[in-house]
Amino acid sequence: MVDVAVERNSAAPAPKIRKRASLRTALKRKSTAAFLMTLPLILLISLLVIYPAFYSLHLATLNKSMQRFVGLGNFQFLFTRETFWLVVEQSCIFAITAVVFKALIGFVVAHFVHNIPAKGQRKWRGMLLVPWVIPPAMSTLAWLWLFDPSYSAFNYLLAGVGVDRIPWTGETGWARFSVILVNIWVGAPFFMIMYLASLKSVPDQLYEAAAIDGANWWQRIWYVTLPMMRNIIAITTLFSLIVTFANFDIVRILTAGGPLDRTHIFATWAFRIGIEGGDIPLGASVSLFMIPILAIAAVFILRDINKRGNEA
Amino acid sequence: MTSTTVIDKSAPTRAVKLRSMSRDRTWALRWSYFFLTLFAIFALIPPLYMLITSLKTSAEISAATNPWWVYHPTLSNYVELLTSNQFLTFFRNSALVSIFVVTITMLISVPAAFALARMRFWGSATLATGVFLTYLIPETLLFLPLFKMFVVFGDLTGIQLINKWYVLLIVYPTLTVPFCTWIMIGYFASIPKELDEAAIIDGASWFQTLTRIFIPVALPGLIAATIFAFTVSWAQFLYPLVFTTSTDQLVLPVGIITTLIKGDVFAWGQIMTGALLGAAPPLIIYAFLMDYYIAGLTAGATKG
Numbered sequence: 001m002v003d004v005a006v007e008r009n010s011a012a013p014a015p016k017i018r019k020r021a022s023l024r025t026a027l028k029r030k031s032t033a034a035f036l037m038t039l040p041l042i043l044l045i046s047l048l049v050i051y052p053a054f055y056s057l058h059l060a061t062l063n064k065s066m067q068r069f070v071g072l073g074n075f076q077f078l079f080t081r082e083t084f085w086l087v088v089e090q091s092c093i094f095a096i097t098a099v100v101f102k103a104l105i106g107f108v109v110a111h112f113v114h115n116i117p118a119k120g121q122r123k124w125r126g127m128l129l130v131p132w133v134i135p136p137a138m139s140t141l142a143w144l145w146l147f148d149p150s151y152s153a154f155n156y157l158l159a160g161v162g163v164d165r166i167p168w169t170g171e172t173g174w175a176r177f178s179v180i181l182v183n184i185w186v187g188a189p190f191f192m193i194m195y196l197a198s199l200k201s202v203p204d205q206l207y208e209a210a211a212i213d214g215a216n217w218w219q220r221i222w223y224v225t226l227p228m229m230r231n232i233i234a235i236t237t238l239f240s241l242i243v244t245f246a247n248f249d250i251v252r253i254l255t256a257g258g259p260l261d262r263t264h265i266f267a268t269w270a271f272r273i274g275i276e277g278g279d280i281p282l283g284a285s286v287s288l289f290m291i292p293i294l295a296i297a298a299v300f301i302l303r304d305i306n307k308r309g310n311e312a
Numbered sequence: 313m314t315s316t317t318v319i320d321k322s323a324p325t326r327a328v329k330l331r332s333m334s335r336d337r338t339w340a341l342r343w344s345y346f347f348l349t350l351f352a353i354f355a356l357i358p359p360l361y362m363l364i365t366s367l368k369t370s371a372e373i374s375a376a377t378n379p380w381w382v383y384h385p386t387l388s389n390y391v392e393l394l395t396s397n398q399f400l401t402f403f404r405n406s407a408l409v410s411i412f413v414v415t416i417t418m419l420i421s422v423p424a425a426f427a428l429a430r431m432r433f434w435g436s437a438t439l440a441t442g443v444f445l446t447y448l449i450p451e452t453l454l455f456l457p458l459f460k461m462f463v464v465f466g467d468l469t470g471i472q473l474i475n476k477w478y479v480l481l482i483v484y485p486t487l488t489v490p491f492c493t494w495i496m497i498g499y500f501a502s503i504p505k506e507l508d509e510a511a512i513i514d515g516a517s518w519f520q521t522l523t524r525i526f527i528p529v530a531l532p533g534l535i536a537a538t539i540f541a542f543t544v545s546w547a548q549f550l551y552p553l554v555f556t557t558s559t560d561q562l563v564l565p566v567g568i569i570t571t572l573i574k575g576d577v578f579a580w581g582q583i584m585t586g587a588l589l590g591a592a593p594p595l596i597i598y599a600f601l602m603d604y605y606i607a608g609l610t611a612g613a614t615k616g
């Protein structure tokens with residue numbers, strides 16, 4: 001703002017009082033205009049994001065009928081429940097496993113796409129991104145049908161090679177596997193696209209130089225690709241960690257937390273307690289447990305983004 | 313490392329190396345195509361299976377035939393759904409919600425991004441970071457307090473928002489506006505300062521600078537943000553599940569799941585048809601505007 005004013009002053013050859021005055025009013029108008037332009041955004045964020053976030057803290061201290069203050073009673077109650085610890089454990093297993101596999105598959109697929117001639121890349125990229133484009137609620141329905149206990153199309157194929165039918169959503173181990181598999185299916189294309197974009201920004205000369213120095217493909221990945229992509233990998237992984245950790249659609253539709261709460265994660269359990277069970281304060285307390293992980297991820301993302309800003 | 317290798321660039325062994333490299337390259341290509349095919353099959357199985365099932369009658373679905381093949385293709389599921397008032401209501405609600413949300417999002421985020429990118433004022437940097445942080449807050453954290461807020465609001469003012477489709481117009485922008493503002497800040501910031509300085513010197517107001525310079529120049533970013541807002545509001549599942557319950561107020565994803573799944577009876581032919589129709593609008597947009605779609609996807613982390 002200051003630069004502009006100074007430049008414009010120096011550009012004006014003769015000091016005209018009238019022009020100065022109009023400049024000052026323009027500046028005054030500018031900050032008012034800027035404020036008015038951001039006002040809807042500020043209102044939206046403060047009323048519908050920040051206020052509810054704090055309201056949720058308040059709700060968590062009330063009893064079920066929301067008339068009595070119980071302090072940390074809800075949290076004490078949660079700590080004594082076995083299901084709660086199950087949910088904590090499952091959320092962590094779920095998020096970490098899914099994100100690691102998404103990142104690995106995304107990395108590998110991005111390399112394959114990057115390897116083939118540029119002409120065909122568009123077509124492959126187009127096909128591979130389809131899982132990300134379909135609304136997760138809709139594609140999870142397709143998975144639910146593929147995993148159907150009696151008509152599973154996968155079991156039909158497995159029966160063809162002599163494998164027994166698999167209880168995809170009916171048994172603890174398999175249900176967890178299915179939920180994670182669907183999550184990887186939805187999320188891996190996002191990693192693929194991000195990695196592909198950053199692979200394209202690695203200058204070819206670096207690879208040529210490494211090849212001439214006698215680096216094999218593994219060394220090229222380890223010493224050239226990975227260092228160049230470090231930032232994107234970090235940001236994408238953290239983004240995905242947040243989204244996966246707070247996921248709702250997939251678990252809700254695929255297993256609804258079953259069998260016997262063995263696939264519940266924070267979001268689905270909070271929904272079960274808060275909306276279906278009608279205990280909003282307890283549900284709010286459950287969802288508050290997502291905050292620490294989200295906060296840690298957010299701090300790291302912000303740091304990376306600021307770093308990027310400084311490098312550029 | 314870079315500096316030393318650049319000197320080595322014209323090494324005499326280049327021709328020999330090139331031949332072995334090209335053989336390696338053919339093999340790498342073959343392997344790439346092989347694995348890409350595998351991954352593409354993995355990626356496309358669910359949508360293809362939706363299509364396969366949607367073309368079958370209930371009798372064929374429950375028969376013990378090969379589920380991966382359609383023996384008697386029929387469009388009856390499509391006809392049934394597209395003539396059912398209930399399904400058309402879901403579709404209309406979804407379309408209305410998405411169109412309004414996209415409009416609201418653009419009206420809020422474009423001016424805000426312009427102000428944050430160009431008209432630096434007190435607290436603008438903090439606000440920009442705040443916008444980004446808001447984008448990181450998931451909806452699963454906010455649905456319970458929001459639900460309670462709307463109930464209390466209804467009790468206080470007598471305006472019932474719960475179980476009305478338009479309540480979604482209030483909550484969806486919390487998901488779309490932060491990200492759209494964030495990527496628009498990136499696009500606006502990349503426009504050369506000389507352009508708007510020239511406009512100001514020519515006597516344009518701030519509003520004119522926005523509509524005549526920034527919006528046309530940043531049009532690709534605007535399209536990417538619009539696509540993002542549309543796909544997010546079309547796909548959102550948790551908020552409509554929480555805030556709407558009666559069948560005439562539901563949007564497509566929730567409508568399909570709550571009405572077509574009746575107890576233990578799954579009308580799979582219709583469910584898959586509905587799911588495919590629900591997935592169609594984002595897929596069509598993606599098919600035609602893939603580059604914008606991808607630009608929007610990668611902008612969140614690469615711009616900033």
